[in-house]
Amino acid sequence: MKSTDNHQILFCERLQRDRAQAEQGTDLQSAINLARTGQIRNYVQIQWPEVQLDDWQWDILESLFDPTIRRVFVKGNTGCGKGAAAGIACCAYFHIWDDAKIIITRDSLRMAQKIAFGEVDKWWRLMKIKPPGQLLTSGIYDHKQHSISLANPKHIEGFRGAHSPHVLFWFDEATAPNLEDKYKLANTQAKKFLALSNPSTLSGSFRDAFPSVEADRTQTIVDQYGKTRCITVSGWECTNVREKCLEQPVAPLGGIEISDNFYPHGTSIPAEHFIQCTPRIPGQTCYDEFMSLLNDPDPLIRNVYALGKFPDQDPEKQVILPEWLVEPVRFWTRWNRLWHRATDNRHVKASKLLNQILPVEGFGLDVAASRFGDTSVLAAGGRYGIRAIHECQFSDTQQTMEWVLETAFSYGIDLKQGFAPIAIDWGGGYGNAVGDPLKKRNVHVIEIHGNSRSDFDSQKYANKRAELYGEAGRRLDPAGDFRMIPFGLPDNERLRAELIAPQKIYSGHDGAKYYITPKGRRGADENYQGKTLRETLGRSPDRADAVVYCLYALRDQSRRRLIVA
Template sequence: MEILLDLEQTQRFHGLQQDGSELETAIRQARSGQIRPYVELQWPEAVLDDWQWDILESLFDLTIRRVFVKGNTGCGKGAAAGIACCTYFHIWNDAKIIITRDSVRTAQKIAFGEVDKWWRKMRFKPPGKLLTSGVFDNNQHSISLANPQHIEGFRGAHSPHVFFWFDEATAPNLEDKYKLANTQAKKFLALSNPSTLSGTFRDSFPVVNPDKTQTIIDQYGNTRCITVSGWECTNVKEKCLEQPVAPIGGIKISDNYYPHGSPIAADDFEKVQPRIPGQTCYDEFMALLNDADPLIRNVYALGKFPDQDPDKQVILPDWLIEPVKFWTRWNRLCLRAREQFHILALKLLEQILPVEGFGLDVAASRFGDASVLAVGGRYGIRAIHECQFSDTQQTMSWVLETANSHGVDLEQGIVPIAIDWGGGYGNAVGDPLKKRNVNVIEIHGNASSNLDSKKYANKRAELYGEAARRLDPAGDFRMMPFALPDNQRLKAELVAPEKIYAGHDGEKYYITPKGRRGSDANYNGKTLHEILGRSPDRADAVVYCLCALRSQRRRQLIVA
């Protein structure tokens, strides 16, 4: 018996020695970028998808500093992040890991919850005490949470191995934290569903092919951009089910086929249990993939960035399709009528798009911008004209001549023209026009809305908000067609502004500022000039024109 006990102790000792040696080897490999041996040693039963290995291998690649991951709902992004945090903490004895999210409570519950789960499953625990909201070994070796409401948690993380994890990284209150984190991070990980058109997370993916997994070079060096589609998840690929009911499209299990909605026998349901606990299953994925809303299909099923964001964008790209088609048909008919000298046909076509108002954006020519004049009426914008002159007198003459080319004598004071009065350029043209009896409407973008002050935080928000009402195909004007010139710059400028809510009721909003000058000092996002690479002069002229038309109708009602 004593011999057997000695033998067992000897075997256990050699086993521990072997395990210790294997662990040391795995740690050395992980430090050099070979992460698989360490993960397979610590979590031998873990089943990871190829894209999860991609996250881990990218984070520990010595040539990659930042990793951005967007994916479908419930794919398991957080699991890979939890494993990465535990691993990074273990292999570096001076690792400082900072985790944040939209709120410290959800960061503790969800993001740190993943760290807690994988920590408890580790075969070989690192030094340090697992707490309810972090791991503490010493002041130079810890995992902690940063409160997004306070800037302090994103400063002072000085160490050769600082790791920031931004979960739900598209949260608005994280925007101003990115730069601080990147000044300190040795490794940076950001995860999110891609339900946004703007912000640092979106801008970190390439403009061309943003939904393609790839490594790009940016100001921080190599950045790995990973997109996860539901089709890449093990539970989806192997058609695992969450409920014993056949999904959309039906399912074949063994030799039995179950049409959509039919109950699945217990024996067959046992064969399609989830391979990865907690990961989205085939039936859940198919429900999202067949949703009527393309936003749900693309973002939450396929992990793609949306083409439009109804919650943020003032004017949606889809709203411009029919107006451009309407204008294109009208313009084609006008060209044909001119070529064939059909005077009567031209007069009829002009009645379809009458000229009832103008909108003028006066640019500061010395900065290289052009002045833009929008010509239109109740059924749309007939034309967009641009010019660039050295002085405002020439610009004024150009406005009068252009209006005359459309059959309107502005000096009669009947047809209105709305002009932006900001910046000192609009009034330089508008005041001389007033002296010539022109019906000038002054636009003051920062003034209060005189139409709906409970919805619009200023006049500029009102201008774009009311333009959106006119263009919305399901809105108040859905029975009235509207035309827009087929101008790529105009279309890009119209859809660029986003809502910035001013109150807690989710109603009143500003819109994305044109530039830094005059914008709110607390605004941390990109301006329209930074997004477009230019000022939104064409879109501004259009919304000014619509404002002139509204003012003219109100004036006619008052006179009547």
């Protein structure tokens, strides 16, 4: 009798289990069908019922599964949980499409395996109902048309041949320089593209994916690839920060209130109160960590690593930082009224005083071809800064030459006496058309050949053009060798944009020597994949070029005087 009862009990339990599995399978298939239309929440809640996600993490998942959105770019603060959302997305994408090919890459293959695929491994193991496929140390394999694999950023093979209706590329730490040339290859293969990074760059494919205006606002844009979802995550949007969870039992900056008790910064928090502040989402950055970043004296740390914003400047890449131009423009503006009195009203005393404060001792000329719409630019300046930027556009080089002589004479300088130098770009083929006739008139012309070897510091500068901008930066650096000597720059927004646009492109193995961003495709290295200055600015950097040529003319003149002395 007992044996019969036991069999009945086992039979009923098996029946209930089979029925539950059948119902669960029905629910899962329904969730998969919804996920294919972009409604991913039911699927995630079935597979990871205990997971807690922030609204922006749901945004990543829903955008990635939205059939109308091809690419998703995410930038955010340190430790917000971008990788967790990506790990869940990869597991879900692999399950809902039986022909899914997922390729994961990062700045190095080792870090891709350890960090990015580590997230996939973690969420795969936590899935309630696992899809077919074998979990390996560096991927998941079901069959040739259904797999998750890693791509080595050192080679391009991993970014080719991924032919399938459902190919997903995940670029982690997507601002890495060695991934730049992989973007185009991946985009030719990808049906879905996911890129994550801290926004610590001013240029490159990751930055270019975000709009130039309101780049720090979450939005969907339309670009050459279709719809791209651009998501920005601030530390304030993280659950652990919003609910003031703490990593350590010590009051953070600004203090904290727990159960009507206020703890000033640095004081210990007793266990009975600290337990109320434990992290809600394991592994996500906490309030105390966030506050330390938010109060860092470096604005780069505050904006990039705490608030997820693109920086205003990048000390690692920019040759001339925007903050270096603040005081020179202020110095120039301080004497702007005097400048107007000297030039407009022919005020003799004002002219003499201005010549002492901002003397004109040399010139820099960028000669443009009128048929391309550019203007010729002449920078006039001396040891204490650039007095003025002059522009003209004539139909022939003879007129340009006469304009140069007349403009110099307006400062009391007769270039034909051969004392004041003028540096002219010889590389474009137009500078010599003005420079050679000036030489015949005894003008002290200095030829600029941008691609020639640096004769100042060939260990630092890969060519002359890098030297010109690098030494201009050294003159402008408020903490550099010339910090005690004032310097003025015209309050010209175009000039400012052009001066800060060039970035360092390191060459060689020592990481010290660099080129700078090329002006245009003509003459640029064929391996260069980034935007040229003309593409970034929408014009040639003629004003900035004229300024650095002028500074070079002054340096060259100083060296000649030292040699003669």
